[in-house]
Amino acid sequence: MTTLSEDAIWSTLAEVPDPELPHISLVDLGVILRVELDAPARRARVLLMPTFLGCPALQLMREQIAERLALLGLDAQVEVTMEQIWTSDRISESGRSKLAAAGIAPPAPNSTASGHSALIPLLESARCPHCGSRDTTMESLFGPTLCRAIAHCRSCRQPFEQFKPI
Amino acid sequence: MTNEHPQTATQPAASAHTPAASPNPAALRELLLALADDEFIFGFANSEWTGIAPVLEEDIAFSSLAQDELGHARALYELAAALSGTTADALAYGRPPEGFRCAQLVERPRGDWAYSVMRQFLYDTADAVRLHSLRASSYAPLAQTVAGIVREEKYHLLHGQTWLARLAEGGTEARARQAAAFDALWADALALFEPVEGEDLLLAAGVLAEPWAALQQRWIGQLEEPLRRYGLPFPFEEQGALWHPLVAPAYGGRRGLRSPSFQPLYDTITSVYRIDPGAQW
Numbered sequence: 467m468t469t470l471s472e473d474a475i476w477s478t479l480a481e482v483p484d485p486e487l488p489h490i491s492l493v494d495l496g497v498i499l500r501v502e503l504d505a506p507a508r509r510a511r512v513l514l515m516p517t518f519l520g521c522p523a524l525q526l527m528r529e530q531i532a533e534r535l536a537l538l539g540l541d542a543q544v545e546v547t548m549e550q551i552w553t554s555d556r557i558s559e560s561g562r563s564k565l566a567a568a569g570i571a572p573p574a575p576n577s578t579a580s581g582h583s584a585l586i587p588l589l590e591s592a593r594c595p596h597c598g599s600r601d602t603t604m605e606s607l608f609g610p611t612l613c614r615a616i617a618h619c620r621s622c623r624q625p626f627e628q629f630k631p632i
Numbered sequence: 633m634t635n636e637h638p639q640t641a642t643q644p645a646a647s648a649h650t651p652a653a654s655p656n657p658a659a660l661r662e663l664l665l666a667l668a669d670d671e672f673i674f675g676f677a678n679s680e681w682t683g684i685a686p687v688l689e690e691d692i693a694f695s696s697l698a699q700d701e702l703g704h705a706r707a708l709y710e711l712a713a714a715l716s717g718t719t720a721d722a723l724a725y726g727r728p729p730e731g732f733r734c735a736q737l738v739e740r741p742r743g744d745w746a747y748s749v750m751r752q753f754l755y756d757t758a759d760a761v762r763l764h765s766l767r768a769s770s771y772a773p774l775a776q777t778v779a780g781i782v783r784e785e786k787y788h789l790l791h792g793q794t795w796l797a798r799l800a801e802g803g804t805e806a807r808a809r810q811a812a813a814f815d816a817l818w819a820d821a822l823a824l825f826e827p828v829e830g831e832d833l834l835l836a837a838g839v840l841a842e843p844w845a846a847l848q849q850r851w852i853g854q855l856e857e858p859l860r861r862y863g864l865p866f867p868f869e870e871q872g873a874l875w876h877p878l879v880a881p882a883y884g885g886r887r888g889l890r891s892p893s894f895q896p897l898y899d900t901i902t903s904v905y906r907i908d909p910g911a912q913w
């Protein structure tokens with residue numbers, strides 16, 4: 467058995483795919499808030515931040531984390547935390563590149579722009595993952611999973627999915 | 633509705649953030665159930681369009697709205713469950729009809745498409761107002777959960793806004809159905825801000841940052857511009873600094889008064905639980 471360290475746990479978690487977006491890992495997605503290792507007891511505590519609160523993948527993430535850490539000989543307790551709130555800005559640069567490569571436009575940074583009514587939120591147009599154009603329209607705010615919307619590119623005339631900024 | 637293991641409860645640690653005046657447990661429970669029941673029953677109501685919405689995008693939209701609301705309901709039920717040592721499932725499925733604290737708006741039959749989308753517009757604009765206020769709650773578990781819910785709210789607002797415009801800019805029939813929908817909705821929608829039992833205690837403890845009457849006023853103020861822009865009825869009179877509704881709010885839901893449409897909906901929602909409360913999925 468290898469030497470246990472929190473770094474080793476993070477490396478392992480970087481190999482656990484998101485159940486709904488298998489192109490990126492849970493670390494890319496930024497949902498792991500903290501890892502705590504009790505090396506002598508071979509126990510670990512992983513704090514997981516939910517994305518959309520109704521996301522059915524959350525339970526699967528917990529199970530997959532526990533299974534992968536069990537392979538390191540760790541008894542892992544995976545806790546869902548609201549201590550800090552996940553936002554799509556937590557997706558890593560590498561995660562964003564992998565999403566784009568898979569044809570899913572990464573989320574625009576959450577706008578902090580002021581001057582709009584509370585009733586009319588702003589949505590920036592996504593960059594087309596096929597041709598890179600910004601000349602795109604939102605076709606449907608809701609898509610195949612809670613975290614994805616459907617957009618259309620006017621330049622290359624292709625539909626594409628977009629990770630919703632939240 | 634949840635397969636959480638009890639030993640890995642998802643509630644944030646309340647003890648680290650206990651406010652100076654600890655909230656009255658009964659009043660806090662009333663508040664959490666009002667919020668959770670609204671989301672739970674409205675989520676169920678929205679899911680009725682799954683498979684039968686007029687266009688595929690709306691089928692997906694209403695199904696996603698429903699899924700979001702059920703996720704919010706679960707998070708809120710878990711907070712309420714932690715107060716009394718029960719489970720989210722037991723609260724969602726194990727209470728009698730009069731134990732529900734939702735506004736009657738959410739339990740009405742879905743009606744026609746105009747009614748459903750305008751109900752969604754009014755519900756989510758009202759929900760946004762109360763959620764933004766609850767972010768300042770002194771009860772940290774609630775403030776944290778609300779911060780999570782608020783992130784998702786902009787998509788609900790955009791959806792409602794889009795249909796407000798689409799029907800208003802549509803043909804004669806669309807406009808007529810939209811106007812009829814608003815006529816049918818106002819009394820129920822205003823009652824989303826019916827005060828919960830023990831509101832004074834919650835205000836004193838800072839669990840509520842503002843009275844719900846003040847939130848109702850803010851919501852009405854926010855609706856004025858879009859409704860006037862589309863030439864839709866705005867049934868309020870300005871009296872001093874306050875909006876006075878010309879339609880009497882249909883209060884009672886927060887005290888457990890259920891309308892006749894609740895029972896069939898309740899029977900459907902609880903059918904499996906009543907057969908086997910401990911069923912594992």
